[in-house]
Every structure is written in structure tokens, then in C-alpha cells.
Amino acid sequence: MARNGSNTWRPPLTLDQTLAVTILIGLVTLFVWNRLRYDLAALLGLLMAMACGVVPPDRAFVGFGDPVVVIVASALVVSAGVGKSGVIGRAVRSLEPRMRTTGMQVAVLTGSVAVLSAFMKNIGALAIFLPIAIQVARRSGTPASKLLMPMAFGSLIGGLVTLIGTSPNILVSRVRAELTGTPFGMFDFAPVGLGIVVVGFAFLVVGWRLLPGGRQGVKPAAAAFDVEPYLSEVRLPATSPLVGKTVADLEALGEGGVTVIAIIREAERRYVPAGHWTLFADDILVLQSDPHALKAIMSDAGLRLEEAGKGLVKGQPASDVGVVEAVVTTNSPLIACSPAELGLRQRHGVNLLGISRHGDRIVTRLRNLRFQAGDVLVLAGSAEAMPETLRGLGCLPLVDRATGLERRRQEYLPIMLLVLAMGAVALDLMPVPAAFFGAAVLIVLFGVLTLQEAYQAIELPILVLLACLIPISDAIGRTGTADLVAEGLAAIAVTLPPTGVVTLVMVTAMILTPFLNNAATALIMAPIAASLAQRLGMNADPLLMAVAVGAACDFLTPIGHQCNTLVMGPGGYRFGDYWRLGLPLSVIIVVVGSVLIPLVWRLR
Numbered sequence: 001m002a003r004n005g006s007n008t009w010r011p012p013l014t015l016d017q018t019l020a021v022t023i024l025i026g027l028v029t030l031f032v033w034n035r036l037r038y039d040l041a042a043l044l045g046l047l048m049a050m051a052c053g054v055v056p057p058d059r060a061f062v063g064f065g066d067p068v069v070v071i072v073a074s075a076l077v078v079s080a081g082v083g084k085s086g087v088i089g090r091a092v093r094s095l096e097p098r099m100r101t102t103g104m105q106v107a108v109l110t111g112s113v114a115v116l117s118a119f120m121k122n123i124g125a126l127a128i129f130l131p132i133a134i135q136v137a138r139r140s141g142t143p144a145s146k147l148l149m150p151m152a153f154g155s156l157i158g159g160l161v162t163l164i165g166t167s168p169n170i171l172v173s174r175v176r177a178e179l180t181g182t183p184f185g186m187f188d189f190a191p192v193g194l195g196i197v198v199v200g201f202a203f204l205v206v207g208w209r210l211l212p213g214g215r216q217g218v219k220p221a222a223a224a225f226d227v228e229p230y231l232s233e234v235r236l237p238a239t240s241p242l243v244g245k246t247v248a249d250l251e252a253l254g255e256g257g258v259t260v261i262a263i264i265r266e267a268e269r270r271y272v273p274a275g276h277w278t279l280f281a282d283d284i285l286v287l288q289s290d291p292h293a294l295k296a297i298m299s300d301a302g303l304r305l306e307e308a309g310k311g312l313v314k315g316q317p318a319s320d321v322g323v324v325e326a327v328v329t330t331n332s333p334l335i336a337c338s339p340a341e342l343g344l345r346q347r348h349g350v351n352l353l354g355i356s357r358h359g360d361r362i363v364t365r366l367r368n369l370r371f372q373a374g375d376v377l378v379l380a381g382s383a384e385a386m387p388e389t390l391r392g393l394g395c396l397p398l399v400d401r402a403t404g405l406e407r408r409r410q411e412y413l414p415i416m417l418l419v420l421a422m423g424a425v426a427l428d429l430m431p432v433p434a435a436f437f438g439a440a441v442l443i444v445l446f447g448v449l450t451l452q453e454a455y456q457a458i459e460l461p462i463l464v465l466l467a468c469l470i471p472i473s474d475a476i477g478r479t480g481t482a483d484l485v486a487e488g489l490a491a492i493a494v495t496l497p498p499t500g501v502v503t504l505v506m507v508t509a510m511i512l513t514p515f516l517n518n519a520a521t522a523l524i525m526a527p528i529a530a531s532l533a534q535r536l537g538m539n540a541d542p543l544l545m546a547v548a549v550g551a552a553c554d555f556l557t558p559i560g561h562q563c564n565t566l567v568m569g570p571g572g573y574r575f576g577d578y579w580r581l582g583l584p585l586s587v588i589i590v591v592v593g594s595v596l597i598p599l600v601w602r603l604r
Helices: 015-033 038-052 067-085 087-093 102-117 122-140 145-158 167-180 190-210 247-253 291-301 344-348 386-393 408-426 432-445 451-457 460-478 481-493 498-516 518-536 540-552 562-571 577-600
Strands: 230-235 258-265 269-271 284-289 321-328 350-356 376-382 395-397
Touching (some): 015 460, 015 518, 038 460, 067 122, 067 167, 067 451, 087 408, 102 122, 102 145, 122 562, 167 460, 247 258, 284 291, 350 386, 460 481, 498 540
Antiparallel strands (some): 321 395, 350 376
16 A cells, blocks of 8 residues: 555556556566567467457557558558659669668668668668668678668668558557647657757767678678678489588588588488598588578589489479578568468479578578568569569569669659659648558559569568557557556656656667567557656657657567568677667767757657
8 A cells, every 4th residue: 555645545557457467567578588570479369468458459459440550551552652663662772782881881881771761661771772782882892880780770770750661650649649739740759869860860970880791701792781691401313423522522512612511311311521521422511601602512512402302492393493591581481381272383383402591500400490570681583574473572673673664654643643642741742641541542553563472572571560559658648558668767756857858758768679670669669658747747749759750760689670670690690799789870970969859849
């Protein structure tokens, strides 16, 4: 029991608050544990909230029809249409001859991603420029690790400029609409966001020097991008000229580009060979190599891919087979599955030639390996069908995508529709959900995207996460749980000036987002920030802005945001590398945000 200001007794927690706090702690634990996918964790949280009565059954599924879900889904389709147009990619490629130094490459690529992220989903903007950056790195000999992390961070800060740039902006706008009846406008985020972009960009242009260069065993100038060599499994047929030769003979044939790291015999028995070991027919060799060396030695030594049987792809003439390097995205259906379970060759017509994964030593058979977001794969399959296959697998090709077959009119159409949608919102002609839903439908009707491509562009896991957490977020406010947490924060905040309260909220959101996901952080923190503002007699707007900035800015881990995960494999980053550039950038953004938010938004 606790005593309030009127000397009456009240219980510290009601039953609903106790249940809400328990569910909230359980959700946070599941997100941090990271054994369940975040959308499954959110579904489980919603189920528990319904079972406990914290979320009434008639309110449990309102999130699936919430305008926030419509906005995010529509923005993803529009972003995919803009990305397919190829106009932006060509514009940046035209600047490539001028990108002679690493600093200039970082400036052009990071600046371009940041600008584009203000007008479309930041993951979509990064996906457009990732193949271009890989090509620039390959041609110039610059380690890709110097380019990709600044681009990922640039996409995150670029999303702070407009309402649709990032999910936290959309979510805090929803909370403001509940408080005042008026959501944030399309460009209400711009004064603070632009300031952060300018200062953050200036730091990234010089801060790339903090990042690692080449990794051990990798020659950046010779590799297509700066990643560890791939692991591949090949079978030594009886007809191979290497039968009866030694491991050293095979490695010599590879001219230093191939290493035999294991031999599998007797079904599953694995041996680590010495150079003098003799090779026998039907040996399965685990090779560490780059894709070019692998292709050469397979041809010279008559090796066969262990899964492929005859040829790279069964029934496919060699001239029709394409080999592509691709990164597994965060919404790929490959994640947590093995090649054997997926039946890549039988169901999708592609073979897995190799895989690169940074930070982990791969010790399992390739066919039993479970894919992770950020893995870089070498796939072989029909060259004509490869783009569609990669879309279905949720993989992003790490080569520049040609768009020469697109009709000129359609190249500019998605950009025009995006501009019209944003203009309609800015001029108060249409609400955000209607404007972007209309743009998404028109992109499909005009043939910029097929219906299948539009569905593939929609990231169902993030929509499920939002739809499940929205009623839980509402329950946090309705049961008074937000007031309870705000009361705890107020005990600290009461000793701070109003600007310090803004900093406190921003730092709290920034600390939570690597563990929870940026959308989950915004949904949990926004009602708490609104309650804290009311308790301290402050205007809620600056604290909601602080939540949006803090939730969107995870620069410390590869798992807090999809953009960070996407560059991990191609950039060759390890978990600790994100701190090198991310920690000083986080400090800079907290300082800049703490100055700009009180200047733009009235504190009291």
C-alpha cells in the first residue's frame, strides 16, 4: 500500500496494471532473447493480453485495420516502385567518375541515401544504393566496409525528416492524434530532422575512418566486395584428374585462391586434412574460396557441387545459367531454414554454391546450415528467372541491376506518384493513409509493379508486429500503466530542466531500440512520454519528437534495424564494429536533438 498526496491509501498497482506490466516485461524479454521472430513474439504478447483481459477481444484486432498499418504497407509498395524505376540509380552512377577518393564515395553515396530516405522507407532507399556501392567498391578497390555502414546510418537519419521516412514518426503521430485530435504533418519533423541529417552527415563523411578495412584472408582489390571467402561443398568424381592426387595439388591448382578446410567421408565423418592427404573418388571437399576461384577450379578439376549432381542446375544448359551473389534480407523466408528443408533446387530452381557469414565460424554441413539475415549467398540458376527467384527468396542481389528494358514513361511515374501523394498530404487535400494507398494502387494499375511484386514488397512481419502492438500500446495507456512508468521517470525528471527531460526521453528510447525494434520502442515509449509530459506540466510534442528520434537511431548493433542487418554481410562487419562509428554518432544526435527540439517545439 502507498500513500498519496491526500493522505489516503491506494494500492501501488491495480490488477490490470500488474498484468499489463507483466506482459510488457514478457515482450521485452522475448525481444531481447531473440529466439522467436519479433512478429511471433508480438502475436504471443497479444494472445496473452487477450487471455488476461488487458486487451478486450473486441479491441484485439483493431491494429490490423489501423491507419498506421495502411501507411506502412502503402509506403513499402511505393518505395519498391521508385526503386524499380532505376532513375535514381542512374543519376548516382553518372557521378561515379568523380568519386575518386573514399571520402568522396562516402559523401555521394551516404548523402544520396539520406536524401532518398526522407521520401521513402529507409530500407527501400538503402536497397537501391547497395548494389551501386558494391560496384563502386569493386571498381575503385575501396573496402566495402568503408562505404556500407555510413550508408546504413545515413538512411536512418534521413528517415527523420518526413512523416513517412521511418515507422517511429508514423507511430508518434498516431499518439499525438489521440491526444490532441491532430496528427503531426508530413513535414513537421523536418526542422529537427534536417538539423540532425546535416550534422550527422558531416560526421559520417570523416568518421568512416573509424571503420575496419579489409579482413584477414581477403584482398579487397581482388574481391567483388570485402567479405570473408565462401564455404562451398564439392564432390570429387571418379573422372576428375585430381583423384589420387593430394590436397596440396588441389590448392596449387587454385593458385592460392582455394583452401581445403575439410574432407567428408563415410557419409558424415569430417576430417581436417593435411597437405599430403590423398584425394579419393566421391570425397566431399569443403572449400574456402571466392566465387571466381571456385568457378575456375570446378572447371579445371572436374568437380561437382555436392547437391547439384550434373551441372549447376539440373536440365539447364550451362550458357543459360547465371551465378549471382545476394544478401539475405531481414524479411526473407530463408531465415531459420536450411537448404535441405527449403529444397532450393527442386522448388526454386537454384543451387547454393557458397555462403559467407561474418562473426561465426561455420562448422555444419552447408545443406544443414540455417540461414540468417545478412548472410551472403552465391546462387546458380536460370539467368532469365534469377531476378524473380531472388525476390521470392527475399534476397537482394549484390550486382548493379539493369533497367534498360523499362519504358521511359514508367521510369518517372512512381516518382511522380510519390510527389503527388506527399503534396496532397502537405496541402491537407488528403489524409496520409488515403494518399499513399492511392499511390500504391496506381503503381500496380499502371504496371510499374506486378501484383505479385507489390505483395512481395510488403513486409508482412513488420505489419504483424505493428498490428499486434497497437492494441497493447493502447492498453498501456488505458490501464494507467503509462502513468505508472511516467511516475517513475518523473522522479528523475523533476530534478532536470525541461531540456534535460527531452534528453532523458531520447536516450531512454535510444537504449531500448536495439533490443525491442524501433517500432516496438515507439509504441511503448510514446504513451509513456505523453503521460510524463502531462505529469510535469510540459507540452507533449517535444517529448514525442524525442521518442521518434531515439527510437529511429540505433547505431550500436546490427539487429536493432533492418538497414544495419542488411549491410552486415556485404560489409564484412562484426557485431562490435557498429560501436566504432555508432557510439560517437549517437552522442552527436543526442546533443543536436536536445538543442533543436526545444528550439522548434514549445516545452510548456
